[in-house]
Amino acid sequence: MLNREFMIKTSQFTGESVLRNGFRICPIRSRRIGSTVVTAVSAALLAAALLAPTADAATSVGADPVGSGPVQSNFRAAARFSNPEANPPGANNWACRPSAAHPRPVVLVHGTWESAYQTWAGFAPVLARHGFCVFAPNLGILSATDGGGIPARQHGGEYGAGHVDESSAQLGAFVDRVLRATGARQVDLVGHSQGGVIARGYLKFHGGADASNPQRNKVSHVVTMVATNHGTTMNGLVGLENDLRAVSIDMSSEVGAASGPAGADQEVGSAFITRLNRGGDTLPGIGYTVLTTIYDEVSTPYTASFLTAGPGARVENIVIQNGCADDHTEHTDFTYSPRAQSLALRGLGADAPVVCVAR
Numbered sequence: 001m002l003n004r005e006f007m008i009k010t011s012q013f014t015g016e017s018v019l020r021n022g023f024r025i026c027p028i029r030s031r032r033i034g035s036t037v038v039t040a041v042s043a044a045l046l047a048a049a050l051l052a053p054t055a056d057a058a059t060s061v062g063a064d065p066v067g068s069g070p071v072q073s074n075f076r077a078a079a080r081f082s083n084p085e086a087n088p089p090g091a092n093n094w095a096c097r098p099s100a101a102h103p104r105p106v107v108l109v110h111g112t113w114e115s116a117y118q119t120w121a122g123f124a125p126v127l128a129r130h131g132f133c134v135f136a137p138n139l140g141i142l143s144a145t146d147g148g149g150i151p152a153r154q155h156g157g158e159y160g161a162g163h164v165d166e167s168s169a170q171l172g173a174f175v176d177r178v179l180r181a182t183g184a185r186q187v188d189l190v191g192h193s194q195g196g197v198i199a200r201g202y203l204k205f206h207g208g209a210d211a212s213n214p215q216r217n218k219v220s221h222v223v224t225m226v227a228t229n230h231g232t233t234m235n236g237l238v239g240l241e242n243d244l245r246a247v248s249i250d251m252s253s254e255v256g257a258a259s260g261p262a263g264a265d266q267e268v269g270s271a272f273i274t275r276l277n278r279g280g281d282t283l284p285g286i287g288y289t290v291l292t293t294i295y296d297e298v299s300t301p302y303t304a305s306f307l308t309a310g311p312g313a314r315v316e317n318i319v320i321q322n323g324c325a326d327d328h329t330e331h332t333d334f335t336y337s338p339r340a341q342s343l344a345l346r347g348l349g350a351d352a353p354v355v356c357v358a359r
Helices: 004-009 040-048 077-078 116-120 122-128 144-148 165-180 194-205 234-247 252-264 271-277 337-346
Strands: 018-020 023-025 061-063 106-109 140-141 187-192 219-225 289-293 314-318
Touching: 018 106, 023 077, 040 234, 061 165, 106 116, 106 122, 106 165, 106 194, 122 252, 122 337, 140 165, 140 194, 165 187, 165 194, 165 252, 187 194, 187 234, 194 219, 219 337
Parallel strands: 106 187, 187 219, 219 289, 289 314
Antiparallel strands: 018 023, 061 140
16 A cells, blocks of 8 residues: 655655644654654655645546566565556566466556556566466556645655545456456456455446356456555554544544545545445455455554455455564565465465565
8 A cells, every 4th residue: 555665755754743733743653673664644644734735636547557677576676666657577468368277367456656567566477477367557546736645746656546446447447458358257356455455346346246146257366465455544643633633633634635535545434445345345256365464564453454254255364474474574565575475376276385485
């Protein structure tokens, strides 16, 4: 969901407290040296105290990645690559035809304020090497000037900035193209952070699944990686916002303007999260692999990512540190964890060993 590069670039906002309506709002600082606990939304909240609310955001758009970029081993390197709209290596080969071993194309869904390349420049080539047809769109593109929020000003920050429901509809159109191009009957989805709820929104609201007739589902399996499945407390920021509201300081408009539609939609208790989970977490005929980390400082608490299987669905909730205490991977770097990648491969049906690599 949140881009580490943005956290680094907005550290200037956390250097001093800010006076708002007679109350002093203090910065939330990291408890872990070298990894930021100041989330993008905490910076946005503080910055919003200095900004007037903006008008409603425009409608976001989806787009195919353009150009190419190298394989990356971590998010920081991918986020710094000069062309954030590039195709992830191994992805979006529209001539690819699924094999008997892997009959379903895999569609990768990026998170908030980061592009397909930034998210998947490590995992897409792994999937391709295992024989999958791999596809990855750019979704929810919304500039800061159009209401994408402060994070949309960063390099690549306009991706995944729009309303989650808009991105879910864009994903639906992309999946239909993949099915037509490959001749496949179904796809599998892998979503990182917001990408997990984009995928679930597509299933529930935009034709990805048919609860009355699961044989018509366009999706067989969903892998979510540190997804905001039940909303995020944003590491305490939602609670801070509620505490301020309790003393008659309503900053919802400022926070919404600062974080943009995608950030607001993923708050715990938001209208979108409530609608998404109403009636149950899952849909019949779909398998779900839920991957998370105890070191997630963005999708918090990390257990809120877990899903509960309803009728006709299968769910496996996995914390990557179970059996691999040496993997300290946090939120933004999750798709680059070899262990997370190996567990995702297994969830997609690949005959791949589950690995443990210290990070």
